[in-house]
Amino acid sequence: MRKPEFVYVTYIETTPEKLWEALTDPDFTERYWFGMRLRTDWKAGSTFEMVRGDGSVSDAGKVVECDPPRRLAYTFVNLSDKYKDDVPALATFTIEPFGRLVKLTLTHEGFAQGSKFFKGISGGWPAILSNLKSLLETGRTLDIPYAAFKAED
Amino acid sequence: MSKLEYVYVTYIETSAEKLWQALTDPDFTERYWFGHRVSSEWKPGTRYSFAKQGANSIEGEVIAADPPKRLVYSWNSCSPSDRQEGTSKVTFDLEPRGKVVKLTVIHDELNEAGVTFRNISGGWPMVIASLKSLLETGRGLAIDVPSSAKEAADAQT
Numbered sequence: 547m548r549k550p551e552f553v554y555v556t557y558i559e560t561t562p563e564k565l566w567e568a569l570t571d572p573d574f575t576e577r578y579w580f581g582m583r584l585r586t587d588w589k590a591g592s593t594f595e596m597v598r599g600d601g602s603v604s605d606a607g608k609v610v611e612c613d614p615p616r617r618l619a620y621t622f623v624n625l626s627d628k629y630k631d632d633v634p635a636l637a638t639f640t641i642e643p644f645g646r647l648v649k650l651t652l653t654h655e656g657f658a659q660g661s662k663f664f665k666g667i668s669g670g671w672p673a674i675l676s677n678l679k680s681l682l683e684t685g686r687t688l689d690i691p692y693a694a695f696k697a698e699d
Numbered sequence: 700m701s702k703l704e705y706v707y708v709t710y711i712e713t714s715a716e717k718l719w720q721a722l723t724d725p726d727f728t729e730r731y732w733f734g735h736r737v738s739s740e741w742k743p744g745t746r747y748s749f750a751k752q753g754a755n756s757i758e759g760e761v762i763a764a765d766p767p768k769r770l771v772y773s774w775n776s777c778s779p780s781d782r783q784e785g786t787s788k789v790t791f792d793l794e795p796r797g798k799v800v801k802l803t804v805i806h807d808e809l810n811e812a813g814v815t816f817r818n819i820s821g822g823w824p825m826v827i828a829s830l831k832s833l834l835e836t837g838r839g840l841a842i843d844v845p846s847s848a849k850e851a852a853d854a855q856t
Contacts, residue, residue: 555824556709557840559832646841672708679828680712684835689798690710 550664552654554671560682562641565648566615568678569639572597578677578687586620588612594620607634616641621656623663632663650675703809703816707823711800713834715793718800719767721830722791731829731839747772759786768793774806781818784810802827 558565568574572583579596586594586609596605607622618641621634633656640651652671657664673690681687711718721727725736732749735756739747741764748758759773770791776782787810792803804823809816829840 555821557825557828557842559840644842673710676710676831679831680835683832688710688712691797 550657550661552668552671554652554675556650556675556679557644557647558650558679558682559647562615562643562648564682565641565650568682569618578681579674580692594622610636624666629663631658632661633658635663702807703811704805704807705816705820705823707804707827709802709827709831711802711831711834712798713800715767715795715800717834718793718802721834722770731833732826776815781815784812784815787815
């Protein structure tokens with residue numbers, strides 16, 4: 547049985563530098579990532595955390611690679627009880643100039659067999675990355691109900 | 700069933716009716732689907748095709764058309780590289796979610812040989828990204844690469 551892997555590709559009218567900023571700057575992520583701020587110094591090996599609006603940490607892991615504005619990789623897992631059998635999985639963002647656009651490829655892999663977290667991120671990433679694209683192209687985020695962000699059980 | 704399946708989900712700030720129109724109206728598809736115009740009566744059992752400069756690129760049969768919620772058609776590529784892989788199936792599900800629409804594209808019943816799977820895995824993100832931009836900004840994306848990407852893919856086979 548193949549291990550679960552999530553891959554998402556999109557094209558955004560922006561520059562690699564702006565997309566990099568959007569992926570790493572907490573003021574940016576807060577706007578399209580359902581209020582989530584990323585907390586890390588972006589050095590390989592450093593801790594990586596997703597912080598909710600109320601200051602609590604929802605997800606945690608480590609920075610694996612940081613090569614602006616081309617490649618960003620970190621591991622994380624959600625800290626709620628629901629995912630207690632899960633391990634941090636590796637999310638890798640690859641940014642490639644594509645004419646006047648930027649091609650963004652996200653690969654998320656390394657999930658435990660039968661991972662619940664995999665289901666969670668499979669529902670979350672399309673909403674987050676759709677919102678990111680809209681923000682960079684229109685200056686506004688989408689009004690996606692938070693429920694869309696949650697795993698469909 | 701062991702056949703390959705491809706799934707792509709996005710959220711678009713639009714109405715289900717506009718998104719339906721964008722999927723079924725040739726003047727619309729021409730703007731985001733690399734210049735390809737779609738034509739069909741959009742009734743189950745009727746034919747549809749995508750064509751550019753008079754040459755069909757994709758053709759098949761409408762399996763279900765339930766505007767503005769669900770569109771299903773069979774998919775036969777007319778390109779030499781993946782024509783022999785036979786018929787696959789595409790389903791579009793349009794679900795209003797507050798002020799946005801969740802669009803799910805499921806392309807399944809794909810041949811294990813994988814040529815069509817590889818082509819559509821590269822194609823759908825471009826088509827849907829451009830569709831989303833067109834509906835949200837009024838402009839499709841300036842993606843000119845598919846023809847050369849396609850040639851590159853063809854050259855590999």
